[in-house]
Structures are given as structure tokens and as C-alpha cells.
Amino acid sequence: MEGSLFFLFFLFHTLFLAESSEISIQERMLLKALGLNGKPNPVNPGPVPKTLWSIFKKGIQNDNPCRMEGFEVPGNIVRSYRNQGPLTSSGAPHQSLCSRKHLFFDLSAVEKKEQITLGQLEIKFKRNTYDGQQFQLRLYRILQMSLKGMRQHKTNRKLLVAQSFRLLHKSLYFNLTKVAEDWTNPEKNMGLVLEIFQNATSTKSSSTHCEQINSFIHASLFTVSLDPSGCKTSRTKRSSSSSLPSPANICKKRNFYIDFKDVGWHNWVIAPRGYMANYCHGECPYPLTEMLKGTNHAVLQTLVHSTEPEITPLPSCAPTKLSPISMLYYDNNDNVVLRHYEDMVVDECGCR
Known part of the structure; x- marks a missing residue:
């Protein structure tokens, strides 16, 4: 799936108190990213099959969101x-x-x-x-x-x-x-x-x-x-330096919980009721340390910024590792759907 669904979630949540027309636009973007042609409104939903509950509770196995372990076939x-x-x-x-x-x-x-x-x-x-x-x-x-x-x-x-x-x-x-x-x-x-x-x-x-x-x-x-667009051929391994301490204003992961009830999705999202999405925030000062996981481009950008701060901005704090989640929900036809989504949780942050 192109882009990160996490950022759509974050954008939708931050605009929740904005004008209703703006909310509608962001919500349509997110629903489209979730593979829905509109906001589901279950009329006569059936029970969730035990098989789907079982797969959902086990979670995404082996960090592979493109294989359904319960059915032993490729799929998300x-x-x-x-x-x-x-x-x-x-x-x-x-x-x-x-x-x-x-x-x-x-x-x-x-x-x-x-x-x-x-x-x-x-x-x-x-x-x-x-x-x-x-x-x-x-x-x-x-x-x-x-x-x-x-x-x-x-x-x-x-x-x-x-x-x-x-x-x-x-x-x-x-x-x-x-x-x-x-x-x-x-x-x-x-x-x-x-x-x-x-x-x-x-x-x-x-x-x-x-x-x-x-x-x-x-x-x-x-x-x-x-859905091939929701699969990645490789995943970034977690760095051992992610646990190192950092000052409060330095680029790092911040906790951020999304509650589906807050955005009016609780009547069609079966599980989870919400999830810890997290986000990245903080500065990328010169010189970049290994802890900040800066790219070569970011290192050069901070170097140029140190000599011409008014012309060249510092790199941005952005996710460097994201992980998938599973969602159980009713679609537009009242069918029960279990789907794995990539890039929904921010695990690590760095300077880009």
C-alpha cells in the first residue's frame, strides 16, 4: 500500500475538531487507503467467525503481514x-x-x-x-x-x-x-x-x-x-541503539493512542477498539549522532546548515521503522473482514 496509513490516521485525528467538510475529505482519504468505498454502517451484521477471531488474537506471525497463517496461504x-x-x-x-x-x-x-x-x-x-x-x-x-x-x-x-x-x-x-x-x-x-x-x-x-x-x-x-501494494519485500531490523537515552527536545518516538470511538468508527470496527500508533517529534541538531539514525543526506544537510543556517533547514524527525497491525471490521456489504495493514505503528524515529 502506497504511503503510510499511520500518517492518514494522525492527520485525521488532528483535524477532528476542524470544519466538517475538511473532516469528510480526510476521512474519505483514509477509508480509501483501508480499501473501503465509504464509511460502513452495519445494518444487520452477523457474528464474527471463530476462525477470524483466532487469527486476529494471534496477531501477525513472523513479522509477515502478507501471509495468513490460519489458512496457510499468502494473503493479507x-x-x-x-x-x-x-x-x-x-x-x-x-x-x-x-x-x-x-x-x-x-x-x-x-x-x-x-x-x-x-x-x-x-x-x-x-x-x-x-x-x-x-x-x-x-x-x-x-x-x-x-x-x-x-x-x-x-x-x-x-x-x-x-x-x-x-x-x-x-x-x-x-x-x-x-x-x-x-x-x-x-x-x-x-x-x-x-x-x-x-x-x-x-x-x-x-x-x-x-x-x-x-x-x-x-x-x-x-x-x-x-493485496500486493500492502506488502514489503524487506523490513528494517530494530537497532540496538534505539534504547539509548536522549534529551526531551531530541528527535524520538512519542506515545500516541488512537481510539476509534473518538473518530466515530466504533460501530463498524470490531477490533481493536484502538491502538498505540505513536509519532515522531523533536530536533535533529548538528552534529547528528548514531542514535538519531540520520541518512547520508541528513548528515550533509546538517553540515551545510551549520555554515548557512538561514538558507538550509535542519533535517526532519520522521519514522525510520513502522510495523503492521490487524483489523477486524464490517465492510460496506456487512461482511466480516480481517485485514493486515502495513506501516500503522511507529516503532523508531530518526532524522531524514
Whole structure:
């Protein structure tokens, strides 16, 4: 991601008491940097999936914000989509059919610059009781939909998965990465059809088995994507001299906490509620010491300033090392998003 999101946060916070029109401009800049087309206003937000909470609490592993450890794939954005598909026609073409669902997930929030590295469908059941009964599952991708409703012809859908399963205390997961890639183009997203059949060899009545399947609770889709602009190929190592003492007016890191409630973001930012962003402030006097981590340019600039102070200013105090944070929030479509952001916390300062 170009530039530092930290500076946008700092700018927005310092202008919070300014005119509302100015605040709006700064807020739009920051929301755009966060990958949002406007300030989210959750209407009917769903619960945060346990998987996303788990990844968020672990933090960014190995100082690498461009890999999602929980999913073991490259990426810095995870989105959770709820099923928006309606219940399809109840007319069953086979007596053994227990349930048919039309699944639809809106992936319009995925930006063109993002690379989908994982698409995972999760299917849950409310009551997972095991009685030895086996079911058959078929998952189709819809290729065409009529104006009068969905037709169940083979030419209009493609079989993606066909497998047997038992009702156990766990979810069913299916890798739909290629499908999710296609769905970033809304014209190619017609959704899925999920069909579940009872085993034809069963000795129990069809209603007994179908009652268990009809306790189907929901399907959700996870996507992991990589925004290359938010990744760095290398990171600056922490200098051992950062802990050396310095006078109060010398360039150094200052503590600065951003509370999302103060900027009116608490209703859509799930976690964290705020974070220690910090900032750099202080003088860069001549001669520059090693502690101030001055660049060659800064050293020469202070040297020239010592001879011509009225013409050449001293170098500026600026961040020399920044670190990422993770954010959990609801996007403009009420989807739950976990995203890693570079350059959000100032760790070290120096003269530039």
C-alpha cells in the first residue's frame, strides 16, 4: 500500500475538531487507503467467525503481514460472506432428495488489484447427531439462470463436488478458489446449488433422515486475498541503539493512542477498539549522532546548515521503522473482514 496509513490516521485525528467538510475529505482519504468505498454502517451484521477471531488474537506471525497463517496461504485480507441465496423450489425430482439450497455470495467488495489465494465454502448443521446414517452431497455451480427461476438442467449447471458424509460434530469444507476468482466478475456469479440426498439403501423412513438434514443452519464462504501494494519485500531490523537515552527536545518516538470511538468508527470496527500508533517529534541538531539514525543526506544537510543556517533547514524527525497491525471490521456489504495493514505503528524515529 502506497504511503503510510499511520500518517492518514494522525492527520485525521488532528483535524477532528476542524470544519466538517475538511473532516469528510480526510476521512474519505483514509477509508480509501483501508480499501473501503465509504464509511460502513452495519445494518444487520452477523457474528464474527471463530476462525477470524483466532487469527486476529494471534496477531501477525513472523513479522509477515502478507501471509495468513490460519489458512496457510499468502494473503493479507480475509473476508467472510453470508449466504444471500433464496430457498429454491421444493419440488424434488427424486424421492431421496432431502434438501436443495440456492447459495449466493456477493464478492463485489474484492478489488481488482487483489489476488484470490483461497476460496473456502463451509457448511454447518444445527444438530449434528450421529446414528450411522450416510448422506450424499452434490454441489453445482450455476452457469445460467432463467428469468422465471432456476432450471435444473445439466446444461445450466456444473457439478463441482459429489461425496458422501455423515452428520458429525464438525463442518464440511470445500475448496472453491477457482470459482471465487471467477466470481470477482459479477457477471459470472450465478451462485451454487446444494443438494443433499438420503442413502437409498437406508431402512428408515425418508422423513426421519430428512428431519436431521433440514436442520441445516447456514453456509458461509471465506476468501483469502493478497493485496500486493500492502506488502514489503524487506523490513528494517530494530537497532540496538534505539534504547539509548536522549534529551526531551531530541528527535524520538512519542506515545500516541488512537481510539476509534473518538473518530466515530466504533460501530463498524470490531477490533481493536484502538491502538498505540505513536509519532515522531523533536530536533535533529548538528552534529547528528548514531542514535538519531540520520541518512547520508541528513548528515550533509546538517553540515551545510551549520555554515548557512538561514538558507538550509535542519533535517526532519520522521519514522525510520513502522510495523503492521490487524483489523477486524464490517465492510460496506456487512461482511466480516480481517485485514493486515502495513506501516500503522511507529516503532523508531530518526532524522531524514
